[in-house]
Amino acid sequence: MKALTWQGKRDVRIETVPDPVIEQPTDAVIRITSSGLCGSDLHLYEVLTPFMTPGDILGHEPMGIVEETGSEVTNLKPGDRVVVPFQIACGHCWMCDSGLYTQCETTQVTGEGMGAPLFGYTRLYGAVPGAQAEYLRVPQAQFGPIKVPEGPADDRFVYLSDVLPTAYQAVMYADVPRGGSVAVLGLGPIGDMACRIAKEKGAGRVIGVDLVTERLRRARERGVETYDLRDFDSEKELVAAVQDVTDGRGPDAVIDAVGTEAHGSHAAKFVQNAAALLPRGIGSKLAEHFSVDRLAALYTAIDMVRRGGTISLSGVYGGQADPLPLLTMFDKQLQLRMGQANVRRWTDEILPLLTDEDRLGVDGFATHRIPLTDGPKAYEMFQQKRDGAVKVLMQP
Structure with missing residues (x-):
């Protein structure tokens, strides 16, 4: 089959690789019909390269048709249309019973001291072959895949793999009081969708911050009050502007949808780039013990x-x-919540929003739909924020 593979920093290529097969009785094999390009994939493209191996298959936002199932997968059959969550969880351990699917005790990557494995995401998360490919082996298929109706285009449901539950968890963790205020830093796919969900859940004021014109425009069209980072000489000016419109206090909650590649963190960017350029054995050790993030968004x-x-x-x-400024955080009595999205914790709540009304605007959410063979160009375009790229779907 054809698959998009990681070969080095800013180097992804279409390769011919072996077709996946059933390896365990809880496996399924899916024929991919759509696969998203995520902002997290860009971390592999640039920052997390010390944890990658040439030939790794990328991608963790798949949707497709069941081709084959293992003997213990009784809830699926060939021909079923499914969305596959980005993490791999069993659905029956103590952590899963607690709704913490990213901490699944059956699948934890214990050798790396990490939680549940992720499709297409470094050796830290199991080095599981990813979904930017023609076919995908799905472990723990007796629980993970979400069956969706026939008929609507993939765009209606594909975001259940990552974007929707990640944004939904971000809003739920933000605990915005009804009628309250929330600021969302970063209006890429997750930040954009978090704004939409916050409004749907009853937030009175939703503020979005970014520095990309197309992203700001999309958010404004959905009723978000936007701030262009380029209009401010400093982070302090931005903070003051947002506090001015929230009774002088600041918003009830802030969602950081940017992460480690924030603009304005020049020293940390230098360290990240240096680690990525070192031989993988040395670079991964440096990253594991001494790595730092670009923290401009979190500080803001x-x-x-x-x-x-x-x-x-x-x-x-x-x-x-x-x-981290723990004195400030302690003095301000802040609550800090975080983590990979527990996809199946939220999907039953999200599905009713994906009705014929399309209340979250998922049908028009993608800015680009491209063939899988154009994947390398898509990574470059998305990383450089060119051509209005906000959300890219690849189709084999």
Whole structure:
């Protein structure tokens, strides 16, 4: 089959690789019909390269048709249309019973000290072959895949794999009071969708911050009050502007949908780039023990949120030696919630929003739909924020 593979920093290529097969009785094999390109994939393209191996198949936002199932997969049959969550969980361990599917005790990557494995996402998360391919082997298929109706285009449901539950968890973790205020830092796919969900859940004021014209425009069209980072000389000016429109206190919650590749963190960017250029064995050791994140977005969230407010992190961070202003966080009595989305925890709540009314605007959410063979160009375009790229779907 054809698959999009990682070959080095900013180097992804279409390769011919072996077709996946059933390896365990809880496996299924899916023929991919759509697969998203995620902001988290860009971390592999640039920052997390020390944890990658040439030939790794990328991608973790798949939708497709069941081709084959293992003997213990009784809930699916060939021909079923499914969306596959980005993490792999059993659905029956203590963690799964608690709704913490990213911490699944059956599938945890214990050798790396990490939680549940993710499709197409580094050796830290199991080095499981990803979904930017023609076919995908799905472990724990007795629980993970979500059956969806025939008929509507893939765009209606494909975001259940990652974008929708990640944004939904970000809003739920933000704990915005009904009629309250929330600021969303970063209006990429997750931030954009988080704004939509916050409004759907009853937030009175939704503020979005970015520095990409197309992303700001999309958010404004959905009724979000937007702030262009380029209009401010400093982070302090932005914080003051947002506080001015939230009773001088700051918003009740701030969602950081940016993560480790925030603009304005030049020293951390230098360290990340240096680690990525070292031989993989040395670079991975450096990243595991001494890595730092670009923390501009998180620092802004800490300064911006009101005292007693909540910061919800959905942007991915990977640093092990990040300096945080704990005095400020403690003094402001902040709550900080974070983590990979527990996809199946939220999908039953989200599905009713994906009705004929399309209340979240998923049908028009993708800015680009491209053949899988154009995947390398898509990574470059998305990483450079060219051509209005906000959300890219690949189709084999």
